[in-house]
Amino acid sequence: MWPRISAAIVIVAATSALMLAQALPNPDGIDLSGSWAARNFTDAIGNMPGGGPRPVDYMGIPLNDIGRAWSLVYSQSQTSEPERICDYYAPTYIGIGPMGLRIWPESELLTGYTTAWMIGGWADFVPITIWMDGRPHPSQYAAHDKSGFTTGVWQDDVLVTNTTHMEASSIRRNGVPSSDRATMTARFSRHDDVLTVTVRIDDPVYLTEPYYLTRSFALSRAPLNPATHPCTVTNEGVEAERVPHYKPGQNPFVNELTELYGIPQEAVLGGAETALPEFRNTIKDKYVRPSKCVSVPVSTCGGPGTYPPID
Amino acid sequence: MEYRVRRSRARAFSLGAAGLLMVSALLAMQDEGRGQGRQNQPPASAKAVAPFDPTGYWSSLITQNWRLRMVPPGKGDYIGIPISAAGKKAADAWDQSKDEAAGNQCKAYGAPGLMNLPTHLHITWQDDNTLRVETDYGTQTRMLHFGSWTASQPRKRSWQGNSVAVWASRRGGRGGPPSARYLRIATTDLLAGYLRKNGVPYGENASLVEYVDLFKEPDGAALIIWTAVVDDPVNLETPYIISSQFKKQPNGSAWAPTPCSAGW
Numbered sequence: 001m002w003p004r005i006s007a008a009i010v011i012v013a014a015t016s017a018l019m020l021a022q023a024l025p026n027p028d029g030i031d032l033s034g035s036w037a038a039r040n041f042t043d044a045i046g047n048m049p050g051g052g053p054r055p056v057d058y059m060g061i062p063l064n065d066i067g068r069a070w071s072l073v074y075s076q077s078q079t080s081e082p083e084r085i086c087d088y089y090a091p092t093y094i095g096i097g098p099m100g101l102r103i104w105p106e107s108e109l110l111t112g113y114t115t116a117w118m119i120g121g122w123a124d125f126v127p128i129t130i131w132m133d134g135r136p137h138p139s140q141y142a143a144h145d146k147s148g149f150t151t152g153v154w155q156d157d158v159l160v161t162n163t164t165h166m167e168a169s170s171i172r173r174n175g176v177p178s179s180d181r182a183t184m185t186a187r188f189s190r191h192d193d194v195l196t197v198t199v200r201i202d203d204p205v206y207l208t209e210p211y212y213l214t215r216s217f218a219l220s221r222a223p224l225n226p227a228t229h230p231c232t233v234t235n236e237g238v239e240a241e242r243v244p245h246y247k248p249g250q251n252p253f254v255n256e257l258t259e260l261y262g263i264p265q266e267a268v269l270g271g272a273e274t275a276l277p278e279f280r281n282t283i284k285d286k287y288v289r290p291s292k293c294v295s296v297p298v299s300t301c302g303g304p305g306t307y308p309p310i311d
Numbered sequence: 312m313e314y315r316v317r318r319s320r321a322r323a324f325s326l327g328a329a330g331l332l333m334v335s336a337l338l339a340m341q342d343e344g345r346g347q348g349r350q351n352q353p354p355a356s357a358k359a360v361a362p363f364d365p366t367g368y369w370s371s372l373i374t375q376n377w378r379l380r381m382v383p384p385g386k387g388d389y390i391g392i393p394i395s396a397a398g399k400k401a402a403d404a405w406d407q408s409k410d411e412a413a414g415n416q417c418k419a420y421g422a423p424g425l426m427n428l429p430t431h432l433h434i435t436w437q438d439d440n441t442l443r444v445e446t447d448y449g450t451q452t453r454m455l456h457f458g459s460w461t462a463s464q465p466r467k468r469s470w471q472g473n474s475v476a477v478w479a480s481r482r483g484g485r486g487g488p489p490s491a492r493y494l495r496i497a498t499t500d501l502l503a504g505y506l507r508k509n510g511v512p513y514g515e516n517a518s519l520v521e522y523v524d525l526f527k528e529p530d531g532a533a534l535i536i537w538t539a540v541v542d543d544p545v546n547l548e549t550p551y552i553i554s555s556q557f558k559k560q561p562n563g564s565a566w567a568p569t570p571c572s573a574g575w
Contacts, residue, residue, distance in 0.1 A: 041551055042375055042376065042391075042555075044376055044379070045375075045379070045390065059381070060372075060373050061374065156362075156488065157481040157488070157491035158481075187524075187526060187536075189493070191479070191495065191522035191538065192522075194538060194540060194552060196522070196524070198526065198554075200528075212534065212556050213374060214536055214556060216553065216554050261384075274377075275373050275374050276370055276371070277370060277429040277448065277565075278567070279381070280382070280429060287575075291385060292385050292386050293384070293385050293389070294385065294388075301387055301388055301389060302392060303389050303394060304394060304395055304396045304548060306390070306394075307392075307548065307549060308548070308549070309548060
């Protein structure tokens with residue numbers, strides 16, 4: 001009799017263990033995996049494929065005097081220098097670039113525990129690894145690189161990431177700088193099949209307060225290619241030991257937005273106050289509304305076919 | 312003797328297992344009873360179950376699309392809007408003076424475009440199931456109705472339409488912590504209006520769904536991210552998805568109501 005009971009106990013225990021294994025808790029948070037097509041309407045100018053913003057367009061950016069001065073000496077030709085050809089492709093590019101996001105989890109095989117979320121690469125933009133296993137950030141003296149170091153936590157089913165150890169780069173694709181002391185917080189907030197990514201950039205060197213950006217994405221059935229070809233240094237003909245730049249007070253584009261769009265200079269040069277509704281009172285009597293869209297180049301006016309539907 | 316011990320052990324095991332089953336059954340019944348009790352109670356109000364407190368004064372942070380939002384752009388500037396050929400034809404014919412003559416200065420202040428304008432918000436609970444969202448720019452008021460609210464008949468169109476709101480779960484109704492919810496708003500009964508102050512149109516049959524998140528920063532600051540999805544197969548080639556940022560203000564000192572304007 002006892003051997004039978006023992007056998008029954010063993011069977012029950014084994015079955016229970018098997019059921020328990022099958023009932024492993026789901027990973028934390030919600031599923032962000034998939035191909036998220038960029039819907040670049042929120043910042044059609046900043047995230048515009050190809051051109052991006054005009055050379056001197058700092059409107060809405062909380063620049064301090066140093067950040068403004070550094071922006072104004074910048075020449076777009078710097079991206080032809082071997083040393084700076086890859087400068088834009090820091091993690092901040094997730095907020096200012098035009099690309100969609102391919103996101104997937106890296107999980108432990110036996111437990112399903114998510115050790116990291118991955119954001120795939122795009123062209124010269126390197127993939128981002130968002131560590132979810134609680135590992136600490138490196139020492140402040142550790143090397144900074146193009147990838148930076150990113151950790152994430154779930155807060156109320158929103159993935160909140162923190163990026164440090166970035167190399168100096170840009171927060172707008174016209175040379176507005178970010179320093180190697182900048183940090184980035186990003187919130188990945190999914191609603192149905194719409195993903196809103198809110199980016200906060202803190203930079204004690206060039207900004208007076210946090211700079212916020214948002215981007216929206218729609219879930220796509222057509223897979224985005226997460227491949228990247230690491231930014232390669234090439235010779236684009238800039239002579240050695242020459243850094244293309246404009247001397248202080250000599251940036252030829254400083255009046256461009258005023259001439260093209262009638263926007264007063266104090267708005268063009270940015271500052272935290274330019275992002276607030278009450279700033280309109282400052283420029284109300286100076287703004288001259290263009291009679292029609294200014295095409296520089298033609299595509300900047302938009303129109304049918306500019307934003308194809310996603311699959 | 313050994314056999315007896317084994318038999319008594321087996322009996323004890325059987326009794327224990329049976330006891331465990333009974334306790335489990337009792338607990339299950341008790342839980343079921345609690346569930347029925349909950350069903351008999353009136354549903355909690357939207358205000359009572361709000362996962363975050365959206366009330367107070369908020370200010371737009373115009374850090375993106377500045378020249379398209381902070382100042383009225385020129386005619387024909389459609390960058391950032393997936394405008395269709397029909398929409399472009401209508402926008403190309405836009406005439407500010409005609410809107411002013413017809414008393415249509417508020418056409419760019421309808422719900423699909425309102426939150427992306429440079430405005431302050433004043434958000435309050437009108438009652439336990441109605442959230443009131445006022446803007447000083449254009450002096451508009453949106454009423455977000457929770458619960459079993461239905462629009463009065465006959466239905467009437469307006470710039471802000473009729474909005475039904477829910478605290479939605481990010482997990483699509485599959486549970487999760489109550490704090491992980493956001494505000495989802497569906498708006499109908501809109502008057503045709505503009506997505507931008509240069510006459511980019513949306514029709515009265517456009518659909519508007521909005522998602523509202525509130526994030527608190529470690530330094531105590533709070534941010535609302537208001538994402539809108541406008542779908543209008545006539546005037547748009549694809550849904551127009553746009554996010555607007557609002558930063559919490561300590562008080563209403565910056566609140567400055569202005570009337571609708573077809574120009575500035």
